[in-house]
Amino acid sequence: MTFPTDKPRAAADTLRGGPRRRRVRTGVPLPLLVPALIGLAFLTVPLIALLVRTPWRSLPTQLTSPDVWQALQLSLICATLATGVSLVIGVPLAWLLARVDFPGRGLVRALVTLPLVLPPVVGGVALLMALGRNGIVGQWLDAWFGITLPFTTAGVVIAEAFVAMPFLVISVEGTLRAADPRYEEAAATLGASRFTAFRRVTLPLIAPGIAAGAVLAWARALGEFGATITFAGNFPGRTQTMPLAVYLALQSDPEAAIALSLVLLAVSIAVLAGLRDRWMSAG
């Protein structure tokens, strides 16, 4: 580590032959350096290629075409709603996992985490089995309330929430575990019920963790493809989100696909910038 503002230390290092020692310490052996550089290139070259091949001249017209605008709008709305749903049911679930000692908690946590590793397409199929017209819950929704979820915009929100919520739950649960539970005890001795303590003490204390989890879930929902196309289909204006539009456009109009991809890349960079204090400062 170097400390650019720490002049006395730098001076002392120089006196003790610091620069030479520093070079020795940061010297990287070739068997590590070469694969590391290949890895870096592997991750960055595709993104650079995307920028290089972007049709900058036709970009304004591409981005202002009604189709793109429609897909972008739908994506933003659905990802935001999915994040909202995740917050409303995911934060209490995280609290339950972090604060209440109940039998089978380990199993419940494993079930919550499962959608993280499950192929999203499988998630879509599973959602169809549960909420489809003939699904174990969906048939009753249809019969009693006339509600049909698959292949609707609501279906997009559900598919995205299914995939994105675990990110939020895991993030919030981690924050809750790190937060001192004795603040809740202090609130109890002041006459606060457990819910009041949660609302007025715990929630404000873990707000940064919730915000980070929400951004993560939102980004995941925005990029969701497999579960969405399986459960909600691909109807422009209704269920066709940006990732679906990108995939479709690639077959007919590659320039449009690149333009759409560029928008998603910009959003991703914005998310990363928003989270940098939380995850990038450690580096």
Add this chain to the structure above:
Amino acid sequence: MTQTHAATGTSMEGLDARLVVDRGGFRLDVALTVAPGEVVALLGPNGAGKTTALRALAGLTQLSCGHLRLDGAELDRTPPEARPVGVVFQDYLLFPHLTALDNVAFGPRCQGATKAEARAQAAEWLDRLGLAAHTGAKPRRLSGGQAQRVALARALATRPRLLLLDEPLAALDARTRLEVRARLRRHLADFEAVAVLVTHDPLDAMVLADRLVVVEHGRVVQEGTPGDIARHPRTDYIAQLVGLNLYRGEADGHTVRLADGPHLTTTEILSGPVFVAFPPGAVTLHRERPTGSSARNLWRCEVAGLETHGDQIRADLTGELPLAADLTTVAAAELDLHPGAEVWATVKATQTHAYPV
């Protein structure tokens, strides 16, 4: 004063508890009776179970058995939020996202006051504790002493019938401690209900409390006024706390025969099991066996360790009678004391104090 049980007599007022908490290998079993207006300190070494007792009183730890009555009302099954109990935690646990005012207003708000009422009450409490200038400050902007007073105000604002303080001065540095201790003593003296504080510091306990309850290994080993306990310690822990050498033996007139052999001569005439105590300053050390000394108590010892103790040197002696002796630096140098040195220790009978077990 008590709201409902006044008719049943004054014996119902205050705290009457037997706290039993079983926790895998450790058992706390402490009986505690405290009158309104009285300040009781639970004093004991770390791990004695003091904090567990406090948590049980607050309802944060469940009783395994026993009972807990406050002003005649059974509380052992009452959840913490429904108990008329206020707690000042060791590290205060002020809510970091709220100002001092809102921290103090939290309790009244939970008890049903409107936001404006709660804030007005909170402002009054902060003013009473000399914190009017800090109402808008977040906890991290407060000094240790100020945070402690905000925590006290927050606990008092719920108008508790039982005030609990967990190591109230432990988080403070030595200089603030002195000032805060004196201030806290005044506030506790003004408090009209039951106050129980937990500490491992005998000085805090003696300054703040009317009565001490000494807890070791989950049990009460001694209780009494600070003066009583300082004069008549009953365990090694208390004797060390108050700086006395303490022995237990069988008395026969002026002589006390200790369990492992040596005799002690005292001024009191007693019989049966007794304690004998004397301060380390009463011990005189000699390199040669003293001749013609009037001291009746003479033992051959070996120096096990030396440490500075204020402006004196404390010698830790083993041998016939293990004891602590205080002597001046000059005396220690003249005697050429060093670990392993052989010495003779004498104590005048008039400086010992014997009392029945």
